[in-house]
Amino acid sequence: MPAPTGPALPLIGKSDTRPTWCPGCGDFGVVAAVEMAVKKLKIPSQDVVIVSGIGCSSNLPHFLSSYGFHAIHGRAIPVAEGVRWANHGLTVLATGGDGDGFGIGVGHFVHAMRRNVDLTYVTMDNQIYGLTTGQASPTSQLGQKTKSTPTGVIERPIDPISLALASGATYVARGFSGDVKQLADLVAGGIQHKGFAFVDVFSPCVTYNKINTFDFFRQRVYKLESAGHDPSDLVQAFARSIEWGDKIPIGLFYRVERPTYEDLEEVLTAGPLAHQPAGIRGDSAALLDEFV
Amino acid sequence: MSELTVCAGGQAGDGIASVGEAFARSFSRLGLHVFGMNAYQSVIRGGHVYYLARTSPERVYSQGDGVDLLYALDRATVEVHAPGVRPGGFVLFDPEKFAVTAADVPAGVTLLGVPTLEIARKYTTQSILQNAAGLGAIAFLAGIPLDLLHEVLSDSFGRKKGEIVDWNLGASRDGYEFARAHATPHPAAIRRAGPPKLLLTGNQAIALGAAAAGLxxxxxxxxxxxxxxxxxxxxxxxxxxxxVKQAEDELAAINMAIGASFGGVRAMTATSGGGFSLMVEAFGMAGMTETPLVVVESQRAGPSTGLPTKTEQGDLNLMIGAGQGDFPRAIVAPTHPRDAFLLTKRAFELAEAWQTPVLVASDLHLSENHATVDREELDLSSVPTSLFSVEPNGHDYLRYQYTPTGVSPRSFPGQAGLQYVAGSDEHDEKGHLVSDVKSGLPKWVAERARMMEKRMHKLDGLVAQAPRPEFEGPADAPLTFVAWGSTVGAVRDAMRALAARGVATNLLHFPTVFPIDPAAVRAALGRTHRTLLVEANYTGQFGRLLRAETGAELPERLLKYDGEPFYPHEIVARALEMLNHGGK
Structure with missing residues (x-):
């Protein structure tokens, strides 16, 4: 956990690069929420690393003043895990889209959750491939017509929330980029949470997805906290996760405390790896004795 | 050169590797050099497996060409290996299990039936104890003192104490005494030659080298x-x-290592050709983001799943070409565990100095087989320097700054004022994307070209700093072997065998297979009279690389692609054929 340090250290802000997303893109709300969340927690910008894959949303690290790693498609999570294990004094976020996380990278998503590595994964889920100009994604709804599915999607969509619950994520939330304030709270909660925090965000693509629009979600979303949902109850969380239709829940589905991977990896108990001495310590002659 | 080779063979699950390693370790503790080859199949039980332990007071670089003491746990071992037993040798078996007759073995080879099962039954109903009796009998024939064998056996049980250890010591003593009563030691039986040597596999040497480099x-x-x-x-x-993280797949493994390197530690991943095929995209990302990375690629016989437990040098094309686009890389190729230690350390230094991925090209023959190394050859004392060396310079910090060498100042997360985004997209000196709204605009067309040149310029530095090609043997020999990687071992042994027959040859080998300095290699080849390219793949991949880089043709080639390592006699035969009969 990064200790909030003195006010002399600069907090996160916008970088000198402006987002190149289409006007009205849901991702503007997400980058604003991430910035708000990190600022609110007063984590110095040099202690924050945002890792992404490839896709429109994966450009996000370029727009903030923290460290970033804009990796290849689908691999944000393993890169983020590597950063985190190299220096677990850092606050590490992974960001990306639904294709990146639930298509090409879904294996890493599942394994990161079961190992409860302490990072915060924010997906900008627009249920479409945007950067490649409009093909079906793993979360496109049944029947949706796209460039790659002109007669409609015939595969059931992945439900990221129930997948996360089943995979052992210890903080599972869903936000909406039309509600930046709540989203910032969910992201901040994820960063503060010790363990893998997953925040799936309805972040509409205004160019290629004419179904799951801002209006679509505004008419349907309701907040779990105002519906009496108990986020410590896994069964309730599963029940809420499969709600889809006229009413779609957003907010915190589930939270539980479990030891993180970093807690259980004995080498890391001596402090961040990057600050531990390198090279063979102690009795190197003894190390060679096993080969006699 | 006096040498002795012991072979133990049987089925997977018989404990052959342990028996073979006990021989190898007994020899190395007596100060002898050893090459130990563990040959196995892709099964857990059954099939045919064997271990060859070849020893000599002089360094041995390969499994050699014959067997002096064969311990056959099954009849198949006799059929496969008895024809290779040299005159004066022994074939040891248990007559209770199967029969072996004089017709099964070459002339001059002695059959020794040892009641290994009967000995085992004195102690336990577990038939695996027969191996201890066999070990004892072979030890007598090989000249291994019984107390030394007992030390090796006791140590192999680690902290385990009690009746299992006692049974093994007892059964090996009984086997030893049985052989003493029924035979005399082999004429080439060994004697202590000096202080104990270290016995390790190529993979253990790679791991040690990585640790010493600060992994x-x-x-x-x-x-x-x-x-x-x-x-x-x-x-x-x-x-x-x-x-140490066992990842969910090779894609994760290499990406985790890249993330860790970016995060401020020396990082590595290791795999074989199939896994490296999966890693290729991320390998390019390490090149593009200028993130130091060491990848060990231990080749096995391909293509596809191929022969998972057999060796080949067939992934060179893959390693040279891995990744879309051009980016700098280096490939080092150790020949022996001693080299594997040194070159793995070197790989880390090169990767860090040039901020780019470096491959350590091993193969099954080097990775899994044992060889001896002297303690002084493994320097574990060097303390790697800190990675943190860039001073903050505020807003001027350019992670990908153009420099004369192509190497730019590298900061790490946690360092204030030096934040940047490492991008797999093309980027400018600061790390900003030029792939979206800038690409194609005249200023950025030029910047892109300049950034490519900056990265690729690192190849010049890599060529200058990576280990150079090496000549071994007499300078003016009529025949020069050209080889790389583990194949060099059999070539060295073949050169010695040829020298013993009065035939001088030399060797040009490549600790760095890429990048190479074309002028230097052309000059080296210019000093040869005639060459023989020796490599373990179908198409002569290194020969093709040399031709591409230098224009030099190596028309005469000895290629092997049957999954087995080179045997010195194969190289000797080809050399003699060329020198006695071949015209230019």
Whole structure:
């Protein structure tokens, strides 16, 4: 956990690069929420690393003043895990889209959750491939017509929330980029949470997805906290996760405390790896004795 | 050169590797050099497996060309290996299990039936104890003192004490005494030659070299023959302070290692050709983001799943070409565990100095087989320098600054004022994307070209700093072998065998297979009279690389692609044929 340090250290802000997303893109709300969340927690910008894959949303690290790693498609999570294990004094976020996380990278998503590595994964889920100009994604709804599915999607969509619950994520939330304030709270909660925090965000693509629009979600979303949902109850969380239709829940589905991977990896108990001495310590002659 | 080779053979599950390693370790403790080849198949039980332990007071670089003492746990071992037993040798078996007659073995070979099962039954109903009786009998024939064999056996049980250890010591004594009563030692029986040597596999040497270089993070997915790198480092993870992560797949493994390197530690991944094929995209990302990375690629016989437990040098094209686009890389190719230690250390230094991925090209023959190394050859004392060396310079910091060498100042997360985004997209000196709204605009067209040149310029530095090609043997020999990697071992042994027959040859080998200095290699080849390219693949991949880089043709080639390592006699035969009969 990064200790909030003195006010002399600069907090996160916008970088000198402006987002190149289409006007009205849901991702503007997400980058604003991430910035708000990190600022609110007063984590110095040099202690924050945002890792992404490839896709429109994966450009996000370029727009903030923290460290970033804009990796290849689908691999944000393993890169983020590597950063985190190299220096677990850092606050590490992974960001990306639904294709990146639930298509090409879904294996890493599942394994990161079961190992409860302490990072915060924010997906900008627009249920479409945007950067490649409009093909079906793993979360496109049944029947949706796209460039790659002109007669409609015939595969059931992945439900990221129930997948996360089943995979052992210890903080599972869903936000909406039309509600930046709540989203910032969910992201901040994820960063503060010790363990893998997953925040799936309805972040509409205004160019290629004419179904799951801002209006679509505004008419349907309701907040779990105002519906009496108990986020410590896994069964309730599963029940809420499969709600889809006229009413779609957003907010915190589930939270539980479990030891993180970093807690259980004995080498890391001596402090961040990057600050531990390198090279063979102690009795190197003894190390060679096993080969006699 | 006096030498002795022991072979133990049987089925998977018979404990052959342990028996063979006990011989190899007995020899190395007597100060002898050893090459130990563990030949196995992709099965857990059954099939045919064997271990060849070849020893000599002089360094042996390969499994050699014959067997002096054969311990056959099954009839198949007799059929496969007895024809290779040299005159004066022995074939040891248990007549209770199967019969062996004089017709099964070459002239001058002695059959020795040893009641190994009967000896085992004195102690336990577990038939595996027969191996201890066989070990004892072979030890007598080989000249291994019984007390030394007992030390080796006791140590192999580690901290385990009690009746299992006692049974093994007892049964090996009984086997030893049986042989003493029924035979005399082999004429080439060994004698102590000096202080104990270290016996280790190529993979253990790679792991040690990485640890000595300051490795702090290994991510790997199991794949033969690279897995034992992870096994050794996992076993020593706590004492060495190295995080060892078994990843969900090779894609994760290499991306984790890249993330860790970006995060401020020396990082590595290791795999074989199939796994490296999966890693290719991320390998390019390490090049593009200028993130130091060491990848061990231990080749096995391909294509596809191929022969998972057999060796080949068939992945060179893959390593040279891995990744879309051009980016700098280096490939080092150790020939022996001693080299594997040194070159793995070197790989880390090169990767860090030039901020780019470096491959350590091993193969099953080097990775999994044992060889001896002197303690002084493994320097574990060097303390790697800190990675943190860039001073903050505020807003002027350019992670990808154009420099004369192509190497730019590198900061790490946590360092204030030096934040940047490492991008797999093309980027400018600051790390900003030029792939979206800038690409194609005249200023950025020029910047892109300049950034490519900056990265690729690092190849010049790599050529200058990477280990150079080496000549071995008499300078003016009529025949020069050209080889790389583990194949060099059999070539060295073949050169010695040829020299013993009065035939001088030399060797040009390549500790760095890429990049090479074309002028230097042309000059080296210019000093040869005639060459023979020796490599373990179908198309002569290194020969093709040399031709591409230097224009030099190596028309005469000895290629092997049957999954087996080169045997010195194969190289000797070809050399003699060329020198006696071949015209230019």
């Amino acid at each position: 702090k993070f290994l991510a790997q997915y199991p794949m033969t023959p690279a897995s034992s790198i992870m096994h050794w480092l996992a076993e020593h993870s706590h004492s060495l302070g190295i995080v």
